[in-house]
Amino acid sequence: GESVGLHLPTLSVQEGDNSIINCAYSNSASDYFIWYKQESGKGPQFIIDIRSNMDKRQGQRVTVLLNKTVKHLSLQIAATQPGDSAVYFCAENGGGADGLTFGKGTHLIIQP
Amino acid sequence: NAGVTQTPKFRVLKTGQSMTLLCAQDMNHEYMYWYRQDPGMGLRLIHYSVGEGTTAKGEVPDGYNVSRLKKQNFLLGLESAAPSQTSVYFCASSYVPRQETQYFGPGTRLLVL
Numbered sequence: 001g002e003s004v005g006l007h008l009p010t011l012s013v014q015e016g017d018n019s020i021i022n023c024a025y026s027n028s029a030s031d032y033f034i035w036y037k038q039e040s041g042k043g044p045q046f047i048i049d050i051r052s053n054m055d056k057r058q059g060q061r062v063t064v065l066l067n068k069t070v071k072h073l074s075l076q077i078a079a080t081q082p083g084d085s086a087v088y089f090c091a092e093n094g095g096g097a098d099g100l101t102f103g104k105g106t107h108l109i110i111q112p
Numbered sequence: 113n114a115g116v117t118q119t120p121k122f123r124v125l126k127t128g129q130s131m132t133l134l135c136a137q138d139m140n141h142e143y144m145y146w147y148r149q150d151p152g153m154g155l156r157l158i159h160y161s162v163g164e165g166t167t168a169k170g171e172v173p174d175g176y177n178v179s180r181l182k183k184q185n186f187l188l189g190l191e192s193a194a195p196s197q198t199s200v201y202f203c204a205s206s207y208v209p210r211q212e213t214q215y216f217g218p219g220t221r222l223l224v225l
Contacts, residue, residue, distance in 0.1 A: 043217050045216070049213055
């Protein structure tokens, strides 16, 4: 889930296992959600998005699930690889500014 | 197609100095954004622009100014740098503000002593 402090939550998984990263979003008016991956020293990179008229969307090795009832978003990564090691954060389009509101991120660590 | 580029990549400033960060995008996007990212925190919006010649304040605008004289460029200025502005700054752009992903640059690391 998302962190409200200085330390990011960490998820440690074995290489080859599936990873599930969770996000609780805040604005019930949000109707568009995105997952980003940020590797060390790089900018955020788009992974997958989903609109509120869908509950599930699949990409290559990734699946995003949306539960609007409890305002919860999850990212599933199948057969996790060393290259998946990064900080993952979600974004929603609710909020005051004319753009996206970002969560604080989860650090995914891959154990060999 | 370079996407979103940022210059410089890294800079060290003394308190009170000024500098300008440059963001350029070649995707013909109308919307551009400046964020800062601090350890353990998500991206916080500083300023954004909905088109050439327009700018607006985001969540943390104090101490920063911006300009969008050309559609492809978005400049972030620090008039008098403070240690609290030590951060990593990301620029982003998008076609549509709330219905499509934003594309990010590689970031500028700024250290204010």
